[in-house]
Amino acid sequence: MVNKNKSKTTEEKILAAARKVFTTKGMTGARMQDIADEAGMNKALLHYYFKDKDKLFENVFLAEAQKFFPKINAIFNSEETLFDKIRNFVSEYIDEILSNPDLPWFVLNEMNRDPEQFLFKVWGKENLPKPAKLLAQVEQEVKAGIIKPISPVHLLMNMISLTIFPFVGKPMFLYNLRISEKQFREIMEQRKKEIPEFIINAIKK
Amino acid sequence: MVNKNKSKTTEEKILAAARKVFTTKGMTGARMQDIADEAGMNKALLHYYFKDKDKLFENVFLAEAQKFFPKINAIFNSEETLFDKIRNFVSEYIDEILSNPDLPWFVLNEMNRDPEQFLFKVWGKENLPKPAKLLAQVEQEVKAGIIKPISPVHLLMNMISLTIFPFVGKPMFLYNLRISEKQFREIMEQRKKEIPEFIINAIKK
DNA sequence: ACTTTTGTTAACCAAATGGTTAAACCGTAT
DNA sequence: ATACGGTTTAACCATTTGGTTAACAAAAGT
Structure with a gap:
């Protein structure tokens, strides 16, 4: 056993x-x-x-970061529709963070300290995140008249901000909105559906 | 002189x-x-x-935080329409951060370390941030059928996330989207209008 | 049984770090 | 010129901190 x-x-x-x-x-x-x-x-x-403090620090977070982040590329580069990509991205991201709530803070800290070094550790040498396809898809759907005109960069920023920030600002929200840990978790569960709905409402014609 | x-x-x-x-x-x-x-x-x-390191640290950021944050309450509690509040909040917030880009990171760090202590320092004893009025206003406009049904908490979270996160995740965006400092600043300027438009599109009927 | 390997501890060490002090510097009023 | 106030520095100090070591304990092999 x-x-x-x-x-x-x-x-x-x-x-x-x-x-x-x-x-x-x-x-x-x-x-x-x-x-x-x-x-x-x-x-x-x-x-x-x-061995030492640095090694311990990496062991705490790096393994999970390495498992998780490449998934994002997969979603971005899949053949799904834009709306489905949004749904998948938000939902998978929130699930991951819920089971590992300190990851965003860790990532942000590391990216602030030394972006190149960190990305190299997480993604390996050549396999960097490539949002190009998603960005192009947005542009294309705008042209095709499927969604309202929006800059792809802004849309991507919005997706990421809506998904991640509540976890980073958690203490702020907990305290200012006077909600409990349990309520917070429930709200994050709701956001798996709320956010895609919100985004799609904002851009669909 | x-x-x-x-x-x-x-x-x-x-x-x-x-x-x-x-x-x-x-x-x-x-x-x-x-x-x-x-x-x-x-x-x-x-x-x-x-005097010492702590005092220096506070002197660097606290003064500006103290000047800025009470403004938010003023916007939240004003008599404007919801849509105007959203526009004002986003625009003023982004302007403040643009002239003081490290503020969000500082605030987040302090809120993580000791929320009560920090809020006390910034807001004083009784004058804590009170989003109640805004939340009620949202609920009311939903009932009145002016905007789509949305939980006030989620809407507030969305406003804040869309506004603040790009600054916190700046190194991430700079590196992954391969944009320059100058471009980043331009994008943030655009967001003063993009974000309210995005939010209003998402919730208006 | 006893030897070897693995796990755990208390004591220790060198370097780093926040903070102090006493002396020097420097403009200016006497 | 000189005495004096605020300003700046080099040298120093006490404590903290990451990391090591040597001895001890517990398992695992033999």
Whole structure:
């Protein structure tokens, strides 16, 4: 059997603790001692399992980022209609973030620190995100008179902003709208349908 | 005369350097020595002018946050129509951020660290942001059949997301869409009209 | 049984870092 | 010229911090 009930392996404990501390205090603000305390073990163990702080940090988030982001390209470059791409993109993105709520913050931080380095780590050398096809598709549907005239860049920005921002600004929304964690989650679930509807209403003729 | 041409006062040099370093490295990642280097002066001068690191950090951003945010309440609670509120909110917000591009990142970071503490500093004790009136107005216009049915919370989230996120995700957009600083600025200028149009299209009947 | 490997800890270390201090600098009023 | 105020600097200090080490414990091989 793989791993009975509540008994996490030491490595898992470290990762869980590290995620928690890194998320609230950021990479530079997090202390190895904090993580050790949170995990209930000796600091040296962190180094035993994950060489150093940088390696630990990467291990916490990078794996998931690597799994997730290439999916986006797949959606962008698929043969679906624009409306279906919007629906899929929003829905898949929100699902991913719901099961991994700190990912956006991590990504944003890394992109701020060193975009090239980060994109290289996540996408590999040549396989960068290519929104070109989606952008072209938008332009084409505008010309064909299927949707209202809109700059493809703005539409893409809107899709991404509507999807990601609530997670980044979560503490702000929680506090200002006085909603609970549970309500927040429900609202995000609703957004899987609300956002595509909102966007499609905005652009359809 | 107040301050000839290029000659910044020492205090201004410090603030400019601090903003730059704090913005790229974050509060915890920034080193007092980095800031001193950037400003071309001795580290002790930073402490001479601004007591300690925390005080310096607050001085960099807090003043502007305090000036800006109460404006939002004014818009939310004004007697304008919903559509005009949307136009004003987006336009004023983007203008503010354009003249102070690091503000959103700063706000998000602080809200993540300690929401209560931050809101208290920015808004004062009792004067917290109150979106209630706007939310009610949305609900009312939905009932009156002026706009399509939409949850007020989602609409508010959408407004804020569309407005703020592009600035937070700027490095991501710059790099993935291969646009220049100058182009980015132009796009943001366009968004002052694009976003309200987009939102209004999405909700008007 | 005992040896080897793996996991865990307390104590330690060197470097980095925020902050202090005492002296020097410099314009200006006496 | 000189005394004086604010300004600036080099040197220094105390603490924090990431990382190491050597010893110990627990499993796993033999």
